[in-house]
Amino acid sequence: MGIVSVQPTAVASLPDVLDTLAPGARLRTLVRTATDPVTMVPLLAVRGTQAGPTVVVTAGVHGAEYASIVAAYRLAERGPEELAGMLVVLPIVNRPSFAARSIYVNPIDGLNLNRQFPGDAGGSFAQQLAIWLMDGWVRHADAFIDLHGGDLNEALTPFVLHARGDARAEELAHVFGIPYVVASGSPGHSYSGATALGVPAVLAEAGGQGSFSEGDVLTLVDGTERVMRHLGMRDGTVAPRATIAIDRFEVLTSDVEGAWYPTVRLGSRVEAGERLGVVRDLLGDVIQDVAAPVTGTVLYYVASLAINEGDPLVGVGA
């Protein structure tokens, strides 16, 4: 069967996709978000010829994390004959952020979408977008994979996050096969919103600084395919990989506006108290000596010289 074309307004949620798509068909359309203002975001769905679970994959919650967006499009390229169940891909959830190439926040309300989950239908744009994603899509899925990476200003070594205490999500995070698996207790993230709905979810990160290298794209494609294979949606077995569980993720922030001079290397082991870089004020004087709060691994750092008060500088996983 070929591609099913529908009017953009005909599909507004995952149950609509299930009603629209017969086994063995694909859907490529724009869907309306339940936000003010409404945005039209791309949807790529593939329904396998055999029955199986439904997985929702998103990217572009942060619109300038390009490897994740490229990976999401790539995942939807494989045909229904290779799939059991349904793959639903929303590759650019936060279209205003993608269009504006904005870092962390979306340009409509200045909020970071990945701090707004589960969202609020009566709130501002990002809060409305969050609950649209949760209630219309994630709630109806058997698993949820949110693809991210370092933002335009961030350098990052791949890692995957899950909500602490969610055993099913933790299992999927290790299956993903990226070395560093971080258990997070932070509220407001996509995976924590999904866990609250009883849907196991992981957030995988690869790439950064505006790049979308084939290696980073494949890291995210491969990890997602491993989870799908684990869930019985693709043929084959999942070869075990060594992963490192990280239970404490410390993000250091800047005290002031100024210039940030990182001295760390990605993925390097640092001792508690070891210098990770310095922040200089606008006159060039060192006013913040940034040291590792714990012994651990440098998972990401901000690679831009410009830094604002409260901005993240570096993340260390212990």
Ligand SMILES: [Zn+2]
């Ligand atoms: Zn992100």
